[in-house]
Amino acid sequence: DAKTTQPTSMDCAEGRAANLPCNHSTISGNEYVYWYRQIHSQGPQYIIHGLKNNETNEMASLIITEDRKSSTLILPHATLRDTAVYYCIVRVGGDYKLSFGAGTTVTVRA
């Protein structure tokens, strides 16, 4: 799997959008970009994934650059419950050997 680079931490004000960047400059054409988050002492939670196009679901939006070397996860209206470690992962579909990295610790402040 390609390696990803994420900022170590970031703060966000409650109610504002949180934009989480991820670099994956060595991504292959058949690798997807996945985002998971882990709230303290819980198992990781799937957020969203994409291949080329931007994606949106009820939790977040995923913006992937045209060259696919980077992406941004957007939490449109951050709440205190969004405080968590966010992991950006790239992997081939059907490969369950995920490399999580250190992730970004997001703290949402009131």
Place this chain on the structure above:
Amino acid sequence: KAGVTQTPRYLIKTRGQQVTLSCSPISGHRSVSWYQQTPGQGLQFLFEYFSETQRNKGNFPGRFSGRQFSNSRSEMNVSTLELGDSALYLCASSLALWAGVSTGELFFGEGSRLTVL
């Protein structure tokens, strides 16, 4: 729909003992993966099972083993426990369609927290 269930949630063992952890995947999911999470190493892949066969294995010693039953439930075993085996052990399940055909996101359980004294 019930999520991934892991038992026990917490357990304490002493060095040299062995431990067995259990994972019941989401109904219909055929792939089960195991991960170890420690403060120093983060989340590390242990192994993945599909249809009772181990398909992939991480870089862990032979003391770590697992198996999957015909109903997709899985167990992992750690023998001759060491202090460094203290960790949160996470199980994840997925539909596991063929590689390259489906993206198949993983659904994680709450984990089993093992403390080795």
